Amino acid sequence: MTNSETAYAKINLALHVRRRLPDGYHRIETIFAFLNQGDQLSVEAGEGLGLTIGGPFGEGLSTRDNLVLQAARRLAEMSHVPHGARLHLDKRLPVASGIGGGSADAAATLRLLNRFWRLDHSVAALADLAKPLGADVPACVLSQTCSGTGIGHDLTVIPDDGLRSCSILLINPMVPVSTAEIFAAWDGRDRGGLGEGDILSVSRNGRNDLEAPAIALVPVLTDLLQMLEEQKPILARMSGSGATCFALFWNAADAKEAERHCLQQMSGAWTMIGSFL
Incomplete structure (x- = not known):
């Protein structure tokens, strides 16, 4: 043991994010990894x-x-x-x-x-x-x-074979953000639920509805996401309510190069490279 x-x-x-609930939580549709x-x-x-x-x-x-x-x-x-x-x-x-x-x-x-x-x-x-x-x-x-619905508690494990070999770069500009503040700043507009298909297609066709309110509060996220996109990842996006962003790459070498590129332009940022669990 x-x-x-x-x-x-x-x-x-x-x-x-689909709607606000009377208890202060929000009804969401998400893919956790x-x-x-x-x-x-x-x-x-x-x-x-x-x-x-x-x-x-x-x-x-x-x-x-x-x-x-x-x-x-x-x-x-x-x-x-x-x-x-x-x-x-x-x-x-x-x-x-x-x-x-x-x-x-x-x-x-x-x-x-x-x-x-x-x-x-x-x-x-x-x-x-x-x-x-x-x-x-x-x-x-x-x-x-897994997919998460409701307030995130209703979970369904989903196949992730299409992502198993990917490397993931996390990068944070070292600006803490309040989850409550970000959700409070969401504009309340329901832009629709997750689509159907394999996990990579659904993820790429999806979005993070909290990105816009997070960027309004932490403008440096615009630069951070642009830096990640410059490295031509499979997918780059903010995670959760931020301020950490991530990028998926097909191999560790590309993730490492992206990390080097970002740290050259944003000294003091925190990074981590890993693979899917």
Whole structure:
């Protein structure tokens, strides 16, 4: 039994916002996909539930009011766990960046403690348990390419053979954005749902309806997306509510060249290259 778990970075290959709901959430249609890299969670036995945080993006994060601890407490309460755990989060992904972040950390916590406490919950049961923790958390529990509808909780795993060999470049201008602010700035116009076909066609013919409001708040995203398009990727788009953008390439060499090109023009940006999980 391993005492660590990766909180896999999430991207939205497409994200169509259909309407606002009375509870403040939005009805969406999206395609979730996951990189083979992300934050790292580890655990050891301990009294109660405790959390320490390190890593490049760990500074300033709360070790008391954190989705990791919220997930741990919920799993312990729902499963009647009598013992505790000491968790450590190695924060490698930027905060408030549209690639899962806290949602992926919460999901990894559920998978890790399910194994550490020998609870034997199915992944589907963990995803269901995760729903109150946030719109993206159930998808992050699965960490499989899937479509998400409703507020993102209604998940269907979809074939991704057409993308398996791709390399993915993530790039963030190191400007944190508020998901709530971006959704609030959405113009409310329903531009239609996802189309049909193979995942690559559906993704390329799709869009991210949050790009326009994000660009209005973070204008540098226009330059970032243009830089990515200059490298002639399979697909380039903003992920989630931003500000991380991604580009898909057929091979790692092209992704690396695109990374070099972008960093030459935007020093200080954060990048990561991975493949589909």
